Amino acid sequence: MKTGNTRRGILCAALVAAALALNAMAQQDKPAPGCDAECAAQSQPNTESRKLPVGSAAERKARMTARANQPAYTNKFDLSGLPDYVPQEKPTGTLRIAGNNYVGDSPLGSMWKEAFEKFQPGIKIDYYLPTAAIAIPRLYFDLADIGINHEPGFYDNLSNLRLKGYAPTGISVFTGSYDYVGWQNNLVIIVNASNPLTHISMKQLDRVFGSLRDGGWAGTEWHPEMRRGADQDIRKWGQLGLGGDWADKSIGVHGYSLRYATAIEFSNKVLQGSDKWNGDLHTYANYHRPDGTTYLEANQIFDQVAADPYAIGYIRFHQGFPKGVKVLAVSRDNASPPVDYSIDTLQSRSYPLWGDQSFWIDVKPGDRADPKVREFIRFVLSRQGQELVEKDGKYLPLTAEVARQELAKLK
Numbered sequence: 001m002k003t004g005n006t007r008r009g010i011l012c013a014a015l016v017a018a019a020l021a022l023n024a025m026a027q028q029d030k031p032a033p034g035c036d037a038e039c040a041a042q043s044q045p046n047t048e049s050r051k052l053p054v055g056s057a058a059e060r061k062a063r064m065t066a067r068a069n070q071p072a073y074t075n076k077f078d079l080s081g082l083p084d085y086v087p088q089e090k091p092t093g094t095l096r097i098a099g100n101n102y103v104g105d106s107p108l109g110s111m112w113k114e115a116f117e118k119f120q121p122g123i124k125i126d127y128y129l130p131t132a133a134i135a136i137p138r139l140y141f142d143l144a145d146i147g148i149n150h151e152p153g154f155y156d157n158l159s160n161l162r163l164k165g166y167a168p169t170g171i172s173v174f175t176g177s178y179d180y181v182g183w184q185n186n187l188v189i190i191v192n193a194s195n196p197l198t199h200i201s202m203k204q205l206d207r208v209f210g211s212l213r214d215g216g217w218a219g220t221e222w223h224p225e226m227r228r229g230a231d232q233d234i235r236k237w238g239q240l241g242l243g244g245d246w247a248d249k250s251i252g253v254h255g256y257s258l259r260y261a262t263a264i265e266f267s268n269k270v271l272q273g274s275d276k277w278n279g280d281l282h283t284y285a286n287y288h289r290p291d292g293t294t295y296l297e298a299n300q301i302f303d304q305v306a307a308d309p310y311a312i313g314y315i316r317f318h319q320g321f322p323k324g325v326k327v328l329a330v331s332r333d334n335a336s337p338p339v340d341y342s343i344d345t346l347q348s349r350s351y352p353l354w355g356d357q358s359f360w361i362d363v364k365p366g367d368r369a370d371p372k373v374r375e376f377i378r379f380v381l382s383r384q385g386q387e388l389v390e391k392d393g394k395y396l397p398l399t400a401e402v403a404r405q406e407l408a409k410l411k
Contacts, residue, residue, distance in 0.1 A: 044293050054288075057130035061105055064182060068105040071393020072180035072319075077347055079390065081400030083407075085119060085382035091371035092122035099135030099148035100357060102183050108392040115388060116379045123372050136160060139168055139362055145373050147360040148173075150184065150261065151268060157220045166365055167219055170358035171406050173380050174389045175396040178343040181318045183394040187266060187353040188317045188341050189328045190302075192309045197240060199329035199338035202352055205270045207234040208312065209253055209278050216272035226272040233278075237310065246310075253278050254301045254313035257285040266314055269353060317341060347396040357395070374410055381407055 045054075045063070052059035061068075103109045104127055113125045128134075128144070135147030136156035140163045152160075152168065160168050176184030189205065191197055200208075211233060216226035234240060238247030256262040258277070267273060284300040298315050305311040306324030317327070329338035332352045345351040359377055363369045369377075379385050386397035398406070 050292075057101060061101065064105060067180075067182070068102070069107065071391075072177060072183070073343060073393050075343060075390075077390060077397055079383050079386055079397060079400075082381075082383035082386055082398070082403050085379045085384050087119055087375060088378070089371045089375060090120065090122060091375065093124075093372055095123050095125050095146070095372045095376055096128070096144045097125060097146045097148065097376075098128045098138040098144035099146075099360075100132045101129050102394075103148055103357075104129030106183075106392055106394060108388060108395070111388045111392065112380065112385065115384060116376060119379065120375055123375070125376070136168060136360060139360055140164055142362075145361070145370060146376070148357060149360060150355065150357055151265065152360065153261070153264065154217065154220065160362075161220055164362065164364075168360040169363045169369075169409065170360050171377055171381075171409055172356045172358050172398070172402065173377075173406070174357055174386075174398060175347060175349065176355040176357065177394050177396065178346055179317050179319045179321075180394045181316070184355050184357060185316045185318050186341075186346055186351075186355050187262075187269075187314055189312065189330060189353075190305050190315050190325045191312050191328060192305055193324050193326050194309050195326070196242060196246070197237075197328060199331060200240065201331045201334050201336075201338075202270060203333060204234060204240060205314075205330075206272070207232050208240075208251060209255070209266070209281065209314070210271040210274060211276045211278055213272070213274040213276040216274040217268075218273055223272075226274070228272075235278075249310045250280075252282070252304075252308050252311040253280060254282045254284070254304050254311060256297055256301075256314075257283045260285065260297070262316065265355060343396070348399060349402065369410060377410060378407065 049059045049062040052062060109127055109129065113127070117123065117125065128138070129148070132149040135144070135149035136152045137159070138144035139147040140160045147168070151170070157167050160166070176186045179185055189200060206228075210228075212228065212230040214227050215222050215224040217223070235251060236247065237249050237251055240251075255266065258264075258275075263283070267275070267277075271277070282304065284297040284304075286294050286297050288294055298318070301313045301315050302322050302325060305313045306322065321327075327341050329340045330352050331338040339345050339351045341351055346354055359380070361369055361373055361377075368374070381398065381403045386403070389395050389397040
C-alpha cells in the first residue's frame with residue numbers, strides 16, 4: 001500500500017512538473033506586452049542564439065536575422081528632389097567603414113556597397129559592423145575612415161579631442177525607423193489612455209522630466225546659459241492645463257536607465273544636455289527573467305504608465321503598441337502647432353523628437369575629407385543612395401532639404 005502511494009506521489013509530482021514546464025514554454029513563446037510576435041522574438045533567445053555568449057554581437061545577430069532581412073514599411077516617399085550621384089573624383093583604395101550592426105545585418109550595407117562600387121570601381125568598401133559602440137573609437141584610433149553611429153557619447157567626443165585635437169564631424173545619412181525595434185525606432189511621449197491631455201511642448205517636457213540646473217552640455221563644452229531654476233519645474237497635472245480632479249494630482253515620470261543611450265538622447269534633445277532630472281523619475285533597464293526571457297525596459301515603462309492614470313513616460317515607439325496608453329503630439333515650442341507622431345512627420349523631421357544615424361569622419365577643421373570618404377558620402381546622400389534606404393524598408397530616407405544641408409558640410 002505504501003509503495004502504491006509513493007508511486008502515485010511520484011507520478012503526480014512528475015505531472016505537475018511537466019505542466020509547469022509547458023506553462024513556462026508557453027509564456028516564453030507569448031509576445032512581450034506592448035510588442036508584437038516578431039518584435040518579441042528579436043528580444044528573446046532562440047535555438048541558435050542560445051549557443052552564443054549572451055549580449056555578444058553574434059548572439060544579437062542570431063536573434064534578429066529574420067527581421068533584418070525584411071522591410072518594415074512599403075511607403076514610397078518623394079525623393080525626386082535629391083541630387084543624382086555623379087562622381088567628382090575617381091580615387092582608388094580601400095574605404096574602411098565601422099560601427100552600426102543594423103546596417104550590416106540588413107541588406108542596406110551590401111546594396112550600398114554594390115551600387116557604389118559600380119560608380120567607383122577603384123574603391124573597395126571594407127565593412128566592420130559588429131556594433132555602433134566601436135564606431136568612434138575605431139575612428140580616433142585610425143582603424144576606420146567612417147564610423148556609423150548616433151550622437152557620440154561624452155567620452156567618445158573627449159577621446160577624439162584628446163587624440164586628434166578636435167571633435168569628429170557627423171553627416172546625417174538617414175532618419176531612424178518609425179516602429180522597427182533596433183533600427184533606431186524613435187522617441188514618443190506616452191500617458192495613460194484615460195488622461196485628457198493630447199499634446200505637450202518640448203519646453204514643457206523639460207519642465208516635467210528635468211529639474212534645476214546650472215548649465216548643459218553640447219558635446220564636450222559646458223554652457224551655463226542653458227541653466228534654469230526650480231521655479232520652472234512642472235510637477236502637477238494642473239500646470240499642464242488639466243482641471244477638475246486632475247489639477248492637483250502629481251505627475252509620475254518614467255523613463256530609461258540613465259546609463260542608456262536612449263536617456264542621453266532624450267537629455268540632449270529635451271533637457272539641454274543636462275544631467276539634472278526630475279528627482280522622482282522612475283528608470284528601467286532590460287533584465288533576464290529566471291526562464292531566460294528578457295523583460296524589456298520599454299515594456300516595463302508601458303506597464304507602469306498603463307497602470308497609473310497620472311503617469312507619463314518617454315519610450316521608443318514600436319510595432320504592437322499596447323492598449324492602455326496613448327501617444328501625445330509634440331510641439332517645438334509653445335508657439336508652434338503640435339505634431340502627431342507618424343511615419344510621414346518622422347521622415348520629414350517635422351516631428352520634434354526625430355532621431356538619426358550619422359557617418360562620423362575624421363576631418364581637421366579647415367581641411368577637406370579624404371576623396372574616398374567624400375565620394376561615398378555624396379553617393380549615400382544622393383537619390384540613388386537614399387532609394388536604397390527606402391528599398392531596405394527600415395530606416396527612413398532623407399528629404400532633399402536635409403540632404404542639401406548635410407552635403408554642405410563636405411565643403
